[in-house]
Every structure is written in C-alpha cells, then in structure tokens.
Amino acid sequence: MQTRIVSWRAGARWLPEGWRLFRVGPLGWLGLVFAYWLLMTFVSVIPVLGVVAAIVLVPPFAVGFMSASRAAAAGGPIEIAQLFAGFRQGVRGQLVLGAAYFAGLALVFAGAALADGGTLARVMLGGKPMDPQTMRDGDFALAALAAAALYMPVMMAFWFAPVLVAWQAMPPAKALFYSFFACVLNWRAFLAYGVITALVTVVTPLVVLSTFAMLNQGGPQVPAARLLFPIIILLLPVLYASFYAGYRDIFGTEERA
Secondary structure, three states, rough: OOOOOOOHHHHHHHHHHHHHHHHHHHHHHHHHHHHHHHHHHHHOOOOOOOHHHHOOOHHHHHHHHHHHHHHOOOOOOOHHHHHHHHHHHHHHHHHHHHHHHHHHHHHHHHHHHHHHEEEEEEHHHHOOOHHHHHHHHHHHHHHHHHHHHHHHHHHHHHOOHHHHHHOOOOOHHHHHHHHHHHHHHHHHHHHHHHHHHHHHHHHHHHHHHHHHHHHHOOOOOOHHHHHHHHHHHHHHHHHHHHHHHHHHHHHHOOOOO
C-alpha cells in the first residue's frame, strides 16, 4: 500500500466533501451521533474505569464513523449497526490502539500538569467545573498551549490508524507509523483542511450568536450552549465524514478486511 501526497486543494475539499456525505442521509447521521453520545455518556459515568473505557473505545467507534462515511460515499443508507464496525474488524488491534491512545493522553496531561498542577486535566476529564477565574489563570492558559502542542503528534498518529488496522489489516504499531507520516507528508493538505475547519467551526457559531443577539435585543436571555447545540450536532457528522474524504485521497479505498 502506498501513501499518496496530495495538494492543499485536496485538503480544502475534505470538509465540503464531508457535508456532501452528510447530505446523503442526514437523519441516519444524526441518529449515529446521538447513539455514540449516549453510549459514551453511559460508559463515562461508571466510577473510575468509565473515563478510561471511554478513551479506549475511541478507535473502534472511529472505524464505525468511517464505515458510515464509506456507505454514504457509495450512496447507501446510514445505519446504527455501522457504528459497531470497529468491533467486527480487528477488534483486538482496535483495543490495543485504544490503550495506546489512553497512554498518549496521559502523557499529554502529565506534561500540561507541569504548568498548572493538573487543573487542565481535571477540567477536561470532568472532575472540575470550568469557571471564568480558571480561564483567566495564566498557568491554565500555558497548560492549554502545552497540551495542544503535545497532543499534535498523538493526533497525527491516530488520525488514520484505526481504519488502517480495520481495513488494511495493519498491526497497530505499523498503522500508527503510517498515519503519522501520512500527516507529515501531506502537511499542506492538512493545513488547508485545518484552516477551513477552524473557520467553519468558529465563525459559524459566532455568526449565529451575533445574529440572535441583534434580533433579540431586550428579549429573554437564552444560554449560548442552547443556541450552539444544534450547530454542534450538525457539524459533528460533517467532520466525521470529512475524515473519510482524507483517507480516500491519501490511502485510496482498497481494503483487505
């Protein structure tokens, strides 16, 4: 299997392609996202082990969303059963990736804790509520920057790894290697994709909030989270589908499993 090097124009098309795949079956996609959220919420509430299990299960569920994207690309229906494709294709390798992902996140939070004593980790893992004072804390901001920098190579290694294990029958270590260097070699495409994705995910909520504020002057106050929830629900499946667009451009669609 060869890793293609694509242009920045290809990366710029990934998010629009994700939108196109979402439009194939929007209700199916929304059902998939809600099912995933419910499952992960249920797992996360289990004391102590819940958060660990939720992180370990990220790779197999990532394969599920890629399977749904592949079905949409072929014009087929989006079904809840596709969410569990990762548990049917190389599940042992997926769980190994999940354990590695947990270890990677642990190292990220450990590095960030050197700056803020672990506040960021407690906030991200749900053990401490976010408040304005925490946001203004200089150490917290430094920890957030450190975590972002440390997470970048972890994200690159896991971007394609689950689907490479499931569809290309790669061992987990080889899949992590291929995924990391696929991102490095295609940095221009990922830069374009990242810029467009950031613009859409940041500008769209700001436009919605600003428009609502202008039209609702003097009216009842509505929490921002309530206004943004429908936007997030729509953006998530588009983002998931855009990952498949990147995989298809860089690795092709041939599969062994």
